Amino acid sequence: MQRSLVVITRPVEQASDIQQRLQAAGVEFVCVPTLATQAMPSKSIPGLATRWDWLIFVSPAAVRHGLPMLYRADPLVPDQPVAATGPGTAKALIDAGFKAVLTAPCGGAQALLKTQELQAINGKKILMLAAPGGRKVLAETLTVRGATVRVFQCYQRMAPASGAAQLVRLLRNTAQPVITQSSSAGMRFMLDMLPAEMQEKTLALPLVVMSPRLARLARAMGFQHIINARRNTLDGFVEAIIETVRARTATRTKSKPE
Numbered sequence: 001m002q003r004s005l006v007v008i009t010r011p012v013e014q015a016s017d018i019q020q021r022l023q024a025a026g027v028e029f030v031c032v033p034t035l036a037t038q039a040m041p042s043k044s045i046p047g048l049a050t051r052w053d054w055l056i057f058v059s060p061a062a063v064r065h066g067l068p069m070l071y072r073a074d075p076l077v078p079d080q081p082v083a084a085t086g087p088g089t090a091k092a093l094i095d096a097g098f099k100a101v102l103t104a105p106c107g108g109a110q111a112l113l114k115t116q117e118l119q120a121i122n123g124k125k126i127l128m129l130a131a132p133g134g135r136k137v138l139a140e141t142l143t144v145r146g147a148t149v150r151v152f153q154c155y156q157r158m159a160p161a162s163g164a165a166q167l168v169r170l171l172r173n174t175a176q177p178v179i180t181q182s183s184s185a186g187m188r189f190m191l192d193m194l195p196a197e198m199q200e201k202t203l204a205l206p207l208v209v210m211s212p213r214l215a216r217l218a219r220a221m222g223f224q225h226i227i228n229a230r231r232n233t234l235d236g237f238v239e240a241i242i243e244t245v246r247a248r249t250a251t252r253t254k255s256k257p258e
Contacts, residue, residue, distance in 0.1 A: 004028075004176065004177065004178050004244075004245045004248045004249060005028050005029065005030060005174050005177045005178070006022060006027055006028065006029040006030075006177070006178045006180060006241055006245060007029070007030055007032055007170065007177050007178065007179050007180060008022075008029055008030070008031045008032070008180055009032060009033060009034040009035065009179065009180055009181055009182075009183075009186055009190060010033065010035070010180075010182055010183070010186070011033050011035050011036055011037060011061070012031070012033055013060075013064070014060055014061075014088070015031055015033070017234060018180075018234070018237070018238060018241075019031065021238045022238065022241065022242070025242050027241070027242060027245050030170065032163055032166055032167050032170060033160050033163055033186075034159065034160065034163070034167070034181075034186045034187075034189045034190035034193060035157060035158075035159070035160070035183050035185055035186035035189055036157070036158050036159070036160045036161070037061040037064075037065065037131070037155050037156065037157055037158070038065070038155060038156060038158070039065040039069070039154065039155050040065075040153055040154055040155055040156055051125075052080070052125050052126060052127045053081065053121075053124040053125050053126060053147075054081050054082070054083055054102075054118075054121075054124065054125075054126045054127070055070075055076075055080060055081070055082045055083070055126075055127050055128075055129065056082075056083045056084075056085070056112075056126060056127070056128045056129070056138070057082065057083070057084050057085070057089050057092075057093060057129050058085045058089070058109070058128065058129065058130040058131075058134055058135045058138070059085070059086075059088075059089055059130075059131075059134075060088050060089050060091075060092040061131070061155050061157075062089070062129040062130055062131070062154060062155065063084075063089060063092040063093055063096060063129075064092065064155075065154050065155035066129035066152065066154035066155065067096055067129075069152075069154055070129075080098075081100075081102070081117075082098050082100075082101055082102070083101065083102035083103065083112060083115075083117075083118070084101050084102070084103040084112075085103070085107070085108060085109050085112050085135065085138070086103065086107035086108060086232065086233070087103060087105075087107055087233045087234060088107075088234055089103070090103040102115060102117050102118075103115075105233075106231055106232050106233065107210075107211070107231075107232035107233050108211055108213065108232045109135050109137060109138040110137075110213075111232070112138070113138065113141050113142075118142065118145075119145070121142065121145050121146060121147045122145065122146030122147070123146060123147070123148075124146075124147045124148070125147070125148050125150075126142055126147050126148065126149045126150070127149075127150050127151075127152055128142075128149060128150070128151045128152065129152050129154050130151055130152070130153060130154070131153060131154075131155050131156055131157050131185075132153050132156060139151055157183075157185040157186075157189075158189070159189040159192060159193055160189075163193065164193040164194070167190070167193055167194065168193075168194060168195065168198055171194070171198055171201060171202060171205075172198070176205060176206070176248075177205060178205070178206045178207075178208060178241065178244055178245060178248070179202070179205050179206065179207045179208070180207075180208045180209075180237075180241055181207060181208070181209050181210070181214060181218070182209070182210040182214070182237060183214075184213070184214060184217050187209075187214065187217065187218065187221065188221075190202070191221065203221070203222045203223050203224060204224050204225065205225065206225045206227060206244060206248070207223045207225060207226050207227065208227045208229070208237070208240050208241050208244055209226060209227070209228055209229065210229050210232055210236070210237045211228070211229070211232040212228060212232075214228075215228040227240055227244050228240070
């Protein structure tokens with residue numbers, strides 16, 4: 001019985017954890033990134049002389065690209081408060097040397113906004129590191145609560161320079177692969193990478209997403225079979241992928257003629 005093939009679409013530098021966990025679970029996968037990031041051209045950091053009450057990083061890419069820019073411009077104070085919109089971003093900050101990172105266990109900007117530390121923030125100064133157009137609700141909500149919020153656009157998202165041909169070939173030659181997406185930009189770029197005749201087929205494939213926000217976007221884009229991870233974390237995402245593969249394998253086994 002042929003197993004379902006999982007398509008990992010995360011950027012290469014963010015895919016290793018998922019690869020290791022799927023391999024340990026015996027799940028077959030292939031990596032076809034549909035999102036790439038790169039640092040924005042050198043630009044001044046808003047409010048450079050300001051001592052920020054909070055630095056908020058919206059993604060691992062914000063840590064990877066933004067943190068070196070901050071250090072080059074002005075060394076951070078040792079106990080600088082930092083926050084992350086998800087566990088993956090929090091891990092990137094801890095790996096970078098921060099001992100205490102504010103994040104919500106379930107992940108996501110909305111969950112971060114519910115943390116006690118970000119409630120009474122009237123008069124606080126917050127620098128948010130993001131990509132253009134990223135996490136507007138987060139900045140807007142903090143502003144409504146009385147904080148002064150500056151957004152430093154430290155990186156940009158784009159479709160990978162290569163990979164479109166591999167994605168098309170994979171979808172044409174693989175029966176019902178399981179697509180995974182953990183980024184709204186990656187989901188949009190994925191469809192843009194495909195010719196029109198392949199987009200309809202892709203919308204009918206099972207799609208595992210990491211959060212309710214991505215599930216809503218996927219429905220709006222026309223995806224028909226969406227599996228939303230029960231927890232907006234890497235663990236929850238991997239669990240949803242594995243459960244989807246096992247459920248599909250079991251269904252195929254039952255339907256196999258005697």
